[in-house]
Amino acid sequence: MLFDELILILKEKSFQKKDRLKVKELTKEIIVDLVTSGMDINDIKKFVSDALASYQIHGDELFINYIGVPKELKMDDEKKDYIDGLNIQNRLDFFQKKLLFVENEYIFIYPIWGLIAFPKNSLNTIFGCQLYSPDIEKVFGENSFFDETFDTSNIEEKDKEIGPEDRHKYRSRCNVKILVTAISANSAKEIAESKFLHLLNLLNLYFAQKYHEFYWDGQYIGKKTDTEYGSFGSLFGSIDEKQQRKNLSRNSPKFLSDQKYESIKNVSKIIESLEEKNMCVVQNRSTEF
Numbered sequence: 001m002l003f004d005e006l007i008l009i010l011k012e013k014s015f016q017k018k019d020r021l022k023v024k025e026l027t028k029e030i031i032v033d034l035v036t037s038g039m040d041i042n043d044i045k046k047f048v049s050d051a052l053a054s055y056q057i058h059g060d061e062l063f064i065n066y067i068g069v070p071k072e073l074k075m076d077d078e079k080k081d082y083i084d085g086l087n088i089q090n091r092l093d094f095f096q097k098k099l100l101f102v103e104n105e106y107i108f109i110y111p112i113w114g115l116i117a118f119p120k121n122s123l124n125t126i127f128g129c130q131l132y133s134p135d136i137e138k139v140f141g142e143n144s145f146f147d148e149t150f151d152t153s154n155i156e157e158k159d160k161e162i163g164p165e166d167r168h169k170y171r172s173r174c175n176v177k178i179l180v181t182a183i184s185a186n187s188a189k190e191i192a193e194s195k196f197l198h199l200l201n202l203l204n205l206y207f208a209q210k211y212h213e214f215y216w217d218g219q220y221i222g223k224k225t226d227t228e229y230g231s232f233g234s235l236f237g238s239i240d241e242k243q244q245r246k247n248l249s250r251n252s253p254k255f256l257s258d259q260k261y262e263s264i265k266n267v268s269k270i271i272e273s274l275e276e277k278n279m280c281v282v283q284n285r286s287t288e289f
Contacts, residue, residue: 150172
């Protein structure tokens with residue numbers, strides 16, 4: 001309905017103040033509807049950019065930016081003529097079709113630096129996060145493009161020589177696997193990251209110490225579960241002012257026993273119950289590992 005109203009105004013080519021205000025109002029409503037339905041704002045920006053794209057000519061070469069050109073058009077002149085013939089209705093139709101999204105399942109892997117864990121039940125989850133040891137299990141297999149140990153030794157070697165006996169200090173000893181269903185990779189990443197940080201905060205709330213914390217350096221791996229290829233993620237982590245403490249945590253990871261795992265799982269259930277009732281809990285507690 002909102003699109004129909006917008007198209008009618010644009011077709012009339014009326015540019016009075018009231019019409020411009022109406023277009024602005026409808027556009028905002030469409031964006032709000034899309035965001036509240038689960039679409040990431042960056043996806044919306046890309047769809048708009050794709051719908052309004054055209055082509056570029058550099059010398060004798062034609063570069064097509066519009067991705068809606070029919071596949072049967074092979075010649076550059078045919079593609080150019082097609083794009084030149086697009087009107088507002090065509091471009092809005094293209095945009096509207098992009099919004100007929102389908103939810104897909106995505107899997108994300110995050111490293112928790114400073115922690116070792118061997119969960120007795122690999123299917124057990126906290127906040128939808130499943131802990132596993134990349135030394136024992138490989139979610140994506142040994143031949144994956146991404147290294148599930150998130151090895152940073154190659155980066156560290158630029159500043160100092162690292163012996164083989166110290167390599168383990170630069171590899172993740174505990175990862176988190178998260179499955180989410182979303183309408184785009186951007187939306188899925190946002191959901192998964194929120195779950196992961198929820199778990200990380202809980203671990204630090206209960207088990208962090210003055211000179212030891214569990215942290216994430218920004219690395220992750222993401223992939224649609226129904227495709228063999230198409231993995232995405234970050235190849236490098238980030239370094240901030242806490243790096244010294246983080247290095248201590250990484251070099252001397254703490255062991256997460258089954259008892260401690262069950263302890264934070266029970267707390268997570270309480271937090272989830274409070275969140276369902278729109279309540280929050282503030283707690284200041286440090287438990288020795």
